[in-house]
Amino acid sequence: xxxxxxxxxxxxxxxCKVLRRVYVxxxxxxxxxxxxxxxxxxxxxxxxxxxxxxxxxxxxxxxVGSEFFxxxxxxxxxxxxxxxxxxxxxxxxxxxxxxxxxxxxxxQVENPEFWLTKSPLLRVQKGIRxxxxxxxxxxxxxxRSSLPQSKSP
Ligand SMILES: [Zn+2]
Numbered sequence: 137x138x139x140x141x142x143x144x145x146x147x148x149x150x151x152c153k154v155l156r157r158v159y160v161x162x163x164x165x166x167x168x169x170x171x172x173x174x175x176x177x178x179x180x181x182x183x184x185x186x187x188x189x190x191x192x193x194x195x196x197x198x199x200v201g202s203e204f205f206x207x208x209x210x211x212x213x214x215x216x217x218x219x220x221x222x223x224x225x226x227x228x229x230x231x232x233x234x235x236x237x238x239x240x241x242x243x244q245v246e247n248p249e250f251w252l253t254k255s256p257l258l259r260v261q262k263g264i265r266x267x268x269x270x271x272x273x274x275x276x277x278x279x280r281s282s283l284p285q286s287k288s289p
Contacts, residue, residue, distance in 0.1 A: 158213045
């Protein structure tokens with residue numbers, strides 16, 4: 137357990153290679169434990185007027201709640217907001233991580249706010265739209281060429 141652990145750091149996404157700022161603090165550190173001791177001791181003195189074993193229970197609940205909060209914050213922040221890639225899920229199942237990125241892509245394509253970001257997925261979506269546009273143009277050209285030529289006056 138470190139005395140002080142760094143809260144933020146800049147990391148590259150392994151999938152879209154975007155540099156982003158993420159929470160890197162994964163567990164509570166010594167300062168959190170000292171804070172919980174001070175908090176539970178002062179609360180025990182305030183409520184019961186003397187050191188009380190119930191203060192130890194408050195301390196344990198506080199530490200468990202802090203650990204849960206810090207870990208949940210780290211876990212949600214580790215997922216890339218630009219592409220939806222989750223490296224923890226990738227370690228467990230590559231297919232599931234791929235599916236999540238695809239779901240994220242399909243959801244965000246409909247989101248107008250996402251089009252204002254610098255996500256590399258937008259390049260992919262622009263390519264898909266250009267291919268669709270070309271396919272429609274080819275269909276129109278094919279129909280025009282198959283129609284009988286009208287006689288000019
Ligand atoms: Zn990413």
